[in-house]
Amino acid sequence: MSFQENAETMSVSLQNIQDAAERISGHVLNTPCAYSQKLSAMTRAQLWIKYENQQYTSAFKERGALNKLMTLSEDERARGVYAASAGNHAQGIAYHATRLGIPATIVMPHGTPFVKVQKTQGFGARVVIEGANFDESSAYAQRVCEEAGAVYIHPFNDYDVMAGQGTVALEMLDAVPDLDVLIVPIGGGGLVAGMAVAAKALKPWIKVIGVEASMYPSFAAKRRGLNTPSGGSTIAEGIAVKEVGNLSYDVANPLVDDVLVIDEADFERAIAAYVNIEKTVAEGAGAAGLAAVMRYPEKFEGQKVGLILCGGNIDMRLLASVLQRELVREKRLVTYRILGDDRPGMLTLMADVISRKGGNIVDVAHNRLVLDVPAKGAEFDILVETQDARHAHEISEALRATGYALRMD
Template structure:
């Protein structure tokens, strides 16, 4: 099994006019933040919100007439499901998607809106995949993996082909790794066009399957990650064999890295990135010294993040920057106490967002109260100024 640069060129020809050529832009803000010269390829601007359209369009375009008539099936609750459904409808290929129980309704609805048949089965993807194999056997459907397929890999490789065409002077590409289809295809294209370019993969600490396989270890994967798009317990066989000799290193990122990256894309680039889609920036923010002064290409590979989760991430970043601070104050439970504390905070320009009284904690005197006051500040220095003023006025601040 192999995917060559010629395969990727042919894939580019197949998807031309169907899959959008996404823009590549120099980011002055991210460059100033990291010390690198940062270029971003906005794969989140595809109609279904991710790079998966490339592989889906290419793979479905290669079907024989018999395969088109029979239809395809896949297990997915994310970007692959929507991309396969969308291009199945456009190319006249029946698509069946098996999703595990608990899949958010919005993802089910979006996939169905593209004309796919959606079957809910199993508690997780392993059980959903078992149902897929039954459908392959019973209904003679063709299984299309999200990543372990040469046609998918070649299609994803068109992202790297475009990136080097749009920004030929790049020193390195930072690409998230889930099943491995994107990094395998992009590495083949990029290394062919520019043999000296460095390729860095990015994995979530909870799902380091590519890293573990490189070390000959059994990956320990599990847990809830914001980068669910790359939360894959086992990297694909085909992508690993293709990518392993081409990937210079893999950077494993923590949850806080992904959160910072999602927030940075929203506040600096004014664009929406899902956790996995922000993986390249997460790695750059985690280790900026490694890339300082280099021309770095980031593949923002997806923007399908739940609106509520995006709000949570942005608020958590405000907490990290101490622009949202909770002061826990122990005081007397008597009239006017809160007003005096509020005046200290207000006089310094702090904006009180929320106040919570706790009178039932056993380590608080019966005639006292514990106040949790959430304050919006300008920055960490402003927060420290307010804290010092509260202490100067005799208020006891307790650790949270």
Template sequence: MTVTFDDILAARERITGQVDRTPVRHSRKLSQLTGAEVWVKYDNLHFTGSFKERGALNRLLQLTPDERKRGVVAASAGNHAQALAYHGGRLGIPVTIVMPEGTPFVKADGTRAHGATVVIKGVDFSGSTEEAHRLRDEEGFVFVSAFDDAGIVAGQGVCGLEFLEDAPELDLLIVPIGGGGLIAGTAIAARGLKPSIRIFGVEAAMYPSFSARRRGETPRCGGQTIAEGIAIKAVGDIPFALADPLVEDVLVCGEADFEKAVAFYATLEKTVAEGAGAGGLAAMLAYPDRFRGMKVGLVLCGGNIDSRMLAVVLNRELVREKRLVVYRILGDDRPGMLSKMSAVIGGLGGNIIDVVHNRLALDVPAKGAEFDIMVETRGEAHADEIRHGLEEAGYALRMG
């Protein structure tokens, strides 16, 4: 099964007026950060928060009247689910979604809010897919893959059309890869408009299914990743066949890269990205020499991150930058001890956020106490200044 440039043009005609055309903007701050010229396509601004709307709507509009009446079923970690639920509800098509255990609440709740029936089944996407196939066979639903479907791929390709029309000067695109639908459609569309455009993919290190298949290897996938939207154990057959000849390289990124990218989107671009959505920026942070000086397009493909997880990521980035530091101090357990330590920290401009006393650790003297003092600093140099100030005041700092 193939998808052509004309198929993507037809998909755009089919969905026009029903899906937002998301903005493309040059980012001066991300350009300064990476040393490249960076343009971002903000697909997190779709109504359901991700790029999935184009493919879902295109596929639903291709159903026969009988298939619309029977309804559809899909397996999804959340973004395909919400897109299918929203547009299915608009079109009067019943939608059932099977989600893996551990799917972020924001995605499950968002899917229900659009009127879909949500079934939580399977420890991962593969298990959810098995349950969706069972429901298809028993209930007569039409199974709509999140990525392994020509109609889905054609719809996702509209992203590439929009990107190159709005930023024709780009040298390359970096696109996150889960099942492969987005990169396949985007690559076909982008190459159709600009044959010289270079296409790079990015995968989570825990789920390198596309790159492993390229090497002829069985992918070793598993684990809890912040990029759960691309945590797919097996790339789709259709998207892989379409994308493999068009993708120059697939860059594999670790968890810290995704976390940093989410944090930089929030602090520099003032926009919310989920882990998978920040994949393109994660690749630029992990492989800076590959893109320095080039005109790079990033598909910010989703913003459906759980608010608690976003808070965790932002705080972890403060720790990496040493703007949040815990000083572990061994001292005497007597009145005024904490006050004296606080005076040193405050005198050097540190802001104490939290204090924890530990009197029960067996490597602490019975008449002593261990103090974990969390301090907000201005950065690494300021954190070191406070550390040296505490040591000069006679306090013994332990590794923390």
């Protein structure tokens, strides 16, 4: 079904998005949309990356937030605004509301990364931690907002917010007019709704592909008529929404060509690829587009693909964990578990073997209380940095040649 056939039923139009672009111009960045030679070679697709992590708040969300704030009347501005968000919408509201002199209160769920809480407070908003997830935080925020007589700004189920997010597509197609595909992360649906309207209006034959986390597949489930439960602790908390917005879904669904659902390991690999290859930081949701291409390369091979690196607000501890886990996946960080004799010189023997093979010992742990280990024996866990999987195998063979039992993790 084409954009033109559905234009009359849409509540967000290309004109709305173009008006939003003019309204927010000069207040948000027209971020780079750059070709990635290395990631393209790795995935066999031509990948163009929109670096929305370079916005002042490190995420695209300030586009929709600012567009909404700038449509408020003077009376509404004086009464202040409330919002619920896991972080990026919160920061967009906080930063631009403060800049415009509008009082802002943000309700964030328990478990929101500290970096997002701290940044939201730093931008001048009052932060309230309430609710186990976005839905509970949103319900609370709307209730207290009504009691305060303020204006509630929804992070995705709002036409002005959708229009603001749609400006991403305008900029991408202006920079790279011959894109074949746009891959867009989906949480509540505001970004994909706005971008799909803009993209299909300007280029009706372009494909718009959504990406959801397997723990929160609400858009895919709704369009397929499935009652798939949503929930769980995902690294992509920016798109961890139990139920897609009814308004954003109605706008996006006729225009989205397909929705891909990906797993936690896919997000981790994409985050690590952005750091190691592009030397840039992506949060889980921000890496969703690249994760989809890496998971399903056959779907995009040979095509010109636009990816939205929509946010870079990841907790540094979590980022460090993701990067270490990627080293484990690539067998560049390997634990060798050795069942040996509990006697002087045993560890020296193993260290000599590893050293001769060029491995770097990172950590060693002894365990003498495992009941399936003889009383005169011990279990040694030796964490070793290797060059690659081939090198890791060479070290394991050398250790086995000592005659002791070995298991690799």
